[in-house]
Amino acid sequence: MNDTRVALVTAAAGAGIGRAVAHRLASDGFTVVVTDTHERRAAELAGELAELHHRPMSHHRLDVTDTDAIDAVVTDTLDRFGHIDVLINNAGFSVSSPIVDLDIDAWRKCIDIDLNGTFYCTRSVLPSMVERGTGAIVNLSSTAAWESIPDHGSAYSAAKAGVLALTRVAASEVGRHGIRVNAVAPGLIYNDFLRRIYPDDFFAGFAERRTFLGRLGTPDDVANVISFLASDQAAYVTGEVYGVSGGTAPHA
Numbered sequence: 001m002n003d004t005r006v007a008l009v010t011a012a013a014g015a016g017i018g019r020a021v022a023h024r025l026a027s028d029g030f031t032v033v034v035t036d037t038h039e040r041r042a043a044e045l046a047g048e049l050a051e052l053h054h055r056p057m058s059h060h061r062l063d064v065t066d067t068d069a070i071d072a073v074v075t076d077t078l079d080r081f082g083h084i085d086v087l088i089n090n091a092g093f094s095v096s097s098p099i100v101d102l103d104i105d106a107w108r109k110c111i112d113i114d115l116n117g118t119f120y121c122t123r124s125v126l127p128s129m130v131e132r133g134t135g136a137i138v139n140l141s142s143t144a145a146w147e148s149i150p151d152h153g154s155a156y157s158a159a160k161a162g163v164l165a166l167t168r169v170a171a172s173e174v175g176r177h178g179i180r181v182n183a184v185a186p187g188l189i190y191n192d193f194l195r196r197i198y199p200d201d202f203f204a205g206f207a208e209r210r211t212f213l214g215r216l217g218t219p220d221d222v223a224n225v226i227s228f229l230a231s232d233q234a235a236y237v238t239g240e241v242y243g244v245s246g247g248t249a250p251h252a
Contacts (some may be wrong), residue, residue, distance in 0.1 A: 011035070025088075026052065032057050034058065038061075039061035065113060084125050085135060088138050089138070099154050138183070142185050188206060190216040216246075217244060
């Protein structure tokens with residue numbers, strides 16, 4: 001049984017936001033359950049966090065479209081640590097294509113990972129949170145949820161808009177049980193993975209042209225906001241969406 005707070009983070013072992021969140025929550029004192037489709041990287045990150053913070057961490061290979069696998073991870077975490085205090089729904093997939101050219105399977109994959117996966121994980125952890133009368137869930141949306149530009153693609157924009165609606169409804173349902181549900185909506189957040197997707201000229205001048213702060217966002221910028229929402233400092237914050245875009249896509 002673990003007396004420290006426990007956070008389950010999906011898609012945590014990559015080079016971007018999930019990894020930064022896992023590190024930040026571990027620094028905040030959480031035992032972090034690292035989940036990812038890449039089992040080796042998940043194991044490596046859990047080991048790295050355990051060594052840095054001198055306490056047990058956990059890892060699982062997890063496909064957030066597999067409800068049986070999600071339930072197994074949640075059950076194992078509860079058996080091992082006794083509780084799940086925080087869920088970070090970070091897993092995502094993006095496909096950018098005009099609607100007339102968008103492959104149906106690509107549409108389904110994006111909706112299934114980004115929106116359905118968020119629902120599946122939330123649904124799985126809620127019973128134990130309701131039983132304890134406490135918990136916090138932070139969902140990763142995107143400024144694509146409200147930006148009226150084609151850059152993000154219809155599937156990704158639709159899925160991330162759905163995440164915001166799911167966040168609000170979930171918050172209204174479970175607030176009376178002491179559970180808070182919020183969303184974070186990043187804009188362009190730089191990481192090495194994006195360099196493999198977008199050409200260099202995509203990044204050239206972006207900070208100067210569009211952000212109010214004159215720089216690109218980093219995974220740590222997002223992790224800092226998630227850290228706040230996962231903490232007791234946000235005890236009266238629920239049903240909200242926090243944009244992290246450097247001013248490129250304000251939202252109210």
